[in-house]
Amino acid sequence: MVKFSAAAIAELQRWRRAQEQADSTTHWTVTLSKVSGSCHKWAYDLQLSPSLEDAIAPDAPKTDPLDQNLQLSVPEHSQPWCRELTVDYSEDLIGGGFRFVNPHAVKTCSCGVCFDLD
Ligand code: FES
Numbered sequence: 001m002v003k004f005s006a007a008a009i010a011e012l013q014r015w016r017r018a019q020e021q022a023d024s025t026t027h028w029t030v031t032l033s034k035v036s037g038s039c040h041k042w043a044y045d046l047q048l049s050p051s052l053e054d055a056i057a058p059d060a061p062k063t064d065p066l067d068q069n070l071q072l073s074v075p076e077h078s079q080p081w082c083r084e085l086t087v088d089y090s091e092d093l094i095g096g097g098f099r100f101v102n103p104h105a106v107k108t109c110s111c112g113v114c115f116d117l118d
Helices: 006-020 076-082
Strands: 028-036 042-050 062-067 070-074 086-090 097-101 114-116
Touching (some): 006 086
Antiparallel strands (some): 062 070
8 A cells, every 4th residue: 555645645636737727627636656767767757647447447556546536546556555655745855845655665765766676
């Protein structure tokens, strides 16, 4: 299960409100994926997209509501790397940024985006 801090949810809601000004969609999905990293082997990526009907089909990736208009989707290939993950948001980075705390990571970079698991 992925946990989001109040600051991370507030930032995702800000993303959603900004997108809603250009798109009348009211239900959004945040996709959390493991991708190739830069300073370490892996990184986490967050993408916001309008929710699709099939996103909640029985065989769709696992979703959890962040709020009533914002759902989390973790593709199956990324789920093992998101076990017990905490997503936070901090303004102490230039321009602010999400920080990912994975208790299973053996190394994490200073900005909290990239990590190694072995
Ligand atoms: S991505 Fe590694 S220090 Fe920021």
